[in-house]
Amino acid sequence: MSAAKWIPGDDELDGLARTLPAAEPATDRAEQNRTRMLAGAASVPQYTRSSWMPFVAAGLSLAAAAATIVWFVGRREESAGVAVTAPAARETIVASNGGRFDRVATWPDYQVRVHGGRVSFDVGPVHSSERFRVFTADSEIEVRGTRFIVEAEQDRLVMVLVEDGAVEIRLPVHEPVTVRAGERWSPPRTAQLDEVAPTPLASSDPAAAAPVVVPPAAPAVPSRKSPTKPKIATSVKESAEPTPRETTATTRKPAISVEPVTPTPVPVKPSEAEFRRGWMLLRAGDAGGASQAFAKACSDATADAREDACYWTGVAAKRAGKTTTARDSLAKFITSFPSSARAGEAAALLGWLLYDGGDLDGAERRFRTAANDRVPTVRESAERGLTAIEQRRKTP
Amino acid sequence: MTEGKVLPLRRVHGTVDEMSDRALVSAVAQGDQAALGALYDRFHRDVYRFIAHLLCGDMQVDDLVQSTFIEAHRSAPRFRGESTVKTWLFGISANLTRHHQRSEARRKSAGDKLATVPLANPITPGEAITLEQQRRWLAAAVEMLSPALKEVYVLCVIEEVPGKEAAQVLGIREASLWRRLTDARTALRAAIEEMQS
Numbered sequence: 346m347s348a349a350k351w352i353p354g355d356d357e358l359d360g361l362a363r364t365l366p367a368a369e370p371a372t373d374r375a376e377q378n379r380t381r382m383l384a385g386a387a388s389v390p391q392y393t394r395s396s397w398m399p400f401v402a403a404g405l406s407l408a409a410a411a412a413t414i415v416w417f418v419g420r421r422e423e424s425a426g427v428a429v430t431a432p433a434a435r436e437t438i439v440a441s442n443g444g445r446f447d448r449v450a451t452w453p454d455y456q457v458r459v460h461g462g463r464v465s466f467d468v469g470p471v472h473s474s475e476r477f478r479v480f481t482a483d484s485e486i487e488v489r490g491t492r493f494i495v496e497a498e499q500d501r502l503v504m505v506l507v508e509d510g511a512v513e514i515r516l517p518v519h520e521p522v523t524v525r526a527g528e529r530w531s532p533p534r535t536a537q538l539d540e541v542a543p544t545p546l547a548s549s550d551p552a553a554a555a556p557v558v559v560p561p562a563a564p565a566v567p568s569r570k571s572p573t574k575p576k577i578a579t580s581v582k583e584s585a586e587p588t589p590r591e592t593t594a595t596t597r598k599p600a601i602s603v604e605p606v607t608p609t610p611v612p613v614k615p616s617e618a619e620f621r622r623g624w625m626l627l628r629a630g631d632a633g634g635a636s637q638a639f640a641k642a643c644s645d646a647t648a649d650a651r652e653d654a655c656y657w658t659g660v661a662a663k664r665a666g667k668t669t670t671a672r673d674s675l676a677k678f679i680t681s682f683p684s685s686a687r688a689g690e691a692a693a694l695l696g697w698l699l700y701d702g703g704d705l706d707g708a709e710r711r712f713r714t715a716a717n718d719r720v721p722t723v724r725e726s727a728e729r730g731l732t733a734i735e736q737r738r739k740t741p
Numbered sequence: 742m743t744e745g746k747v748l749p750l751r752r753v754h755g756t757v758d759e760m761s762d763r764a765l766v767s768a769v770a771q772g773d774q775a776a777l778g779a780l781y782d783r784f785h786r787d788v789y790r791f792i793a794h795l796l797c798g799d800m801q802v803d804d805l806v807q808s809t810f811i812e813a814h815r816s817a818p819r820f821r822g823e824s825t826v827k828t829w830l831f832g833i834s835a836n837l838t839r840h841h842q843r844s845e846a847r848r849k850s851a852g853d854k855l856a857t858v859p860l861a862n863p864i865t866p867g868e869a870i871t872l873e874q875q876r877r878w879l880a881a882a883v884e885m886l887s888p889a890l891k892e893v894y895v896l897c898v899i900e901e902v903p904g905k906e907a908a909q910v911l912g913i914r915e916a917s918l919w920r921r922l923t924d925a926r927t928a929l930r931a932a933i934e935e936m937q938s
Contacts, residue, residue, distance in 0.1 A: 350937050351875060355926055358879070359898045361872075365880050368793035370786060374803055379781050382807040386777055386814040391770065 372686060372720050412451050436477065437467040442496075449480070456480065459497045467492045484532065487513045491526075505530045616645035620654050627661055636661035636670065643674075652678075656687050663694065672698050679714075689718025693726045705734050762826035770817035781810050784830055787900075791831050794895045795838045797884040805841060809834045824906040831900060832910025835892045842888050882932035890925040897922055 353361065370378070436455065440446055444462030448455075453475040457466075460481075470490040471477050477488040482500035486493075491510025496503040505514060511525045516532060524530045623638035639661055642654035659674035675695040679688055696711035708730060715727035760768065760776070762783070768776030785806055792805050812833045820829060886894060896907045897918070908918040 350934065351878075352930060352934060353875070358926060358929060361875060361879050362883065362894070362898050363901070365794075365876060365883070365899065367790040368802070370789040370803070370806070375785060375789075378803050378807050379778065379785070382781060382810045383774060383778055385807060385811045387774065389811055389815055391772065391815050391818055 369719065369721060371722070372690070436469065437465075439465045439467075441465065454478070459495050459502075460500055461497050463494060463496045465492070465494045483516065485515045487515070493524075502532050614645075614648065616642045616648035616654070617650065620648070620650045623654065623657060623661065627657070627664075632661045632665035633667065636665055636667065636674075640674070652682050652685055652687075655681060656685070656691060659691065659694065663698065668698055668702065672702070689715045689720060689723045689727075693718070693723050693730065696727065696730045700730060700733060700737075705737060709734050763820075763822055766813075766817050766820050766826055766829075769814055770820065777810065777814050780813065780826075784827060785810070787827055788830050788834050791895065791900060792834050792838055794883070794899060795835070795888070795892055796841075801841060805834065805837050808837050812837065824909055828902050828906045828910055831896060831902065835896065835911060839888060839892070878933045878936050879929065881936065882929045885932050886925055886928055890921055890928060893918055893921040894925040894929075 438446065438448075438457065440462060442463040444464040445460040446464045447458045447460070449458050450456040453472075455475070455477040457464075457478070458480045464479075466479065466488070468477050468488050468490055471488060479486040479488070479495055481495075481497045481502040484502040486495065486502075486505060489510065489512075491512055492508040493510070493512055494504075494506040494508070496505075502514075502516075505512065505524055506529045507524045507526050509526050511523055513521050513523050514530060514532075515521045519533070522530060619638045620642040623635045623642060626632075626638055627635035636658055639654045639658040642648055643651055643658050645651065648654060655674065655678040659671050659678055662668075662671035662674055672695060675691045675698070678685070678691050679695065682688060685691075692711045693715035696708045696715060699705075699708035699711060712727040712730040712734070715723050716731065718724055718727070760779070765776050765780050765783070769780055788809050789802060789806050792802050792809070796802055796805070809830060813830060816833065820826075824832070883891065883894065892911065893907070896902045896911070897904060902910075904915055904918055908915040911918065913921075
């Protein structure tokens with residue numbers, strides 16, 4: 346008997362269309378996308394509300410075109426030991442003591458890359474829609490109208506001395522530091538790129554995690570005056586220690602008479618530092634050490650990353666073969682964060698640990714929880730677990 | 742000025758999560774990164790599904806989801822609350838997807854495009870028509886719809902966005918929307934019928 350043709354009506358068609366399987370984003374991909382989206386959004390200006398925006402955009406386009414022409418013409422002037430003054434004299438950049446710099450972009454987002462030596466800046470008021478930034482390979486300095494001096498060695502920031510106004514210095518890992526008039530600042534040792542810990546991300550796979558925002562990349566060249574081995578920063582105390590390079594920099598005669606002050610960077614919370622250390626150890630293959638570091642971060646009830654830390658305590662312990670710790674940690678995580686996006690994943694993981702340990706009832710309970718997870722791979726894992734339990738129970 | 746700072750990577754607890762969708766967009770319009778993260782958490786699955794329906798197997802879904810929220814961040818100050826936030830995000834996604842498809846169309850030859858359209862398994866004589874088979878035909882037929890018809894069908898039927906809002910976010914008149922919807926259903930029926938013959 347041949348099948349009758351199916352010619353659906355509108356309602357039947359639409360009703361069936363609503364039951365079509367929908368693609369779901371994988372949890373780890375979603376986390377990476379979230380991270381990249383936030384990083385991308387941070388560098389994208391927002392539209393304004395007003396209706397005259399198209400005219401402003403057209404004006405800005407013209408201005409940008411003109412600025413580009415000026416920039417191309419002006420680039421030829423830049424070299425060591427000379428002063429560069431914009432036609433409107435909004436910024437004056439003077440290189441001395443072998444100062445080398447490049448003007449990367451002009452207004453409205455003025456960017457200067459300092460490679461070495463001493464470079465002085467005198468920048469007029471910067472409007473809210475504009476930026477003036479100075480980069481070295483390992484830092485970014487944001488200006489809001491000021492006079493300051495930047496010293497660098499081999500593309501690394503050595504010292505910032507602010508004569509007037511204030512600048513904000515940003516380094517990987519550390520909180521931004523504001524340096525005000527009369528203050529001199531040198532970077533701590535952990536700010537060096539070859540020692541910087543990767544920013545931890547809330548991804549299910551630490552190896553797949555991407556950095557969020559990094560300063561302009563450069564090869565990690567050890568400082569001439571601190572040829573120490575690359576060492577992972579393991580504590581806040583260590584990061585606050587002055588380096589030989591810093592000492593050298595601060596003994597130079599200041600260009601202004603104000604007593605120099607070295608502001609201390611905002612310290613990272615111990616739990617945050619432990620969390621980062623956990624990631625580094627996990628990436629380095631030391632799952633046992635990572636588990637301990639995550640456990641310390643997890644034990645801080647006020648830690649921002651507590652949820653992630655508690656989850657990774659269990660995962661890292663499992664990777665290290667510490668099944669008892671892994672079981673306890675995952676069970677604790679599920680109890681502490683029942684509504685976590687990773688609760689299902691943790692339940693599946695715990696289910697398999699219990700299954701391996703012969704606790705079939707406990708494993709079944711965990712797999713049944715994981716079977717309702719929204720992530721297909723977690724559900725599949727749970728289904729496999731339940732099937733395996735069923736088969737093992739049938740086996741005498 | 743967030744460059745160089747650690748961005749809010751973790752879930753935002755407390756006030757941001759308690760905000761209504763529109764309040765969240767208002768916060769995003771003020772440049773609140775945490776609110777943007779929360780907006781993503783709240784809607785990224787819907788946006789992903791919507792784009793996946795429009796693109797059918799294209800590997801760029803993740804990129805377009807990211808772009809949608811970056812564009813939402815840029816456009817948040819212009820959100821006037823005339824549609825729901827989800828519909829507004831769908832509108833942004835639809836625009837970006839359309840743009841993506843145009844770029845892809847330029848890149849690919851027509852032959853390549855045809856080759857990538859997955860066809861449903863042909864029915865064998867005597868085989869009973871099950872719901873699962875019907876679903877397969879319909880999924881294949883939806884994939885074969887033109888982009889203009891597909892976005893209307895997915896938006897109005899699968900995502901159940903009201904016609905007025907859908908027309909607004911797609912930038913077309915409501916009458917055009919209904920016409921396209923009728924055309925889409927007709928095209929779907931024709932494709933399904935062809936698959937059975």
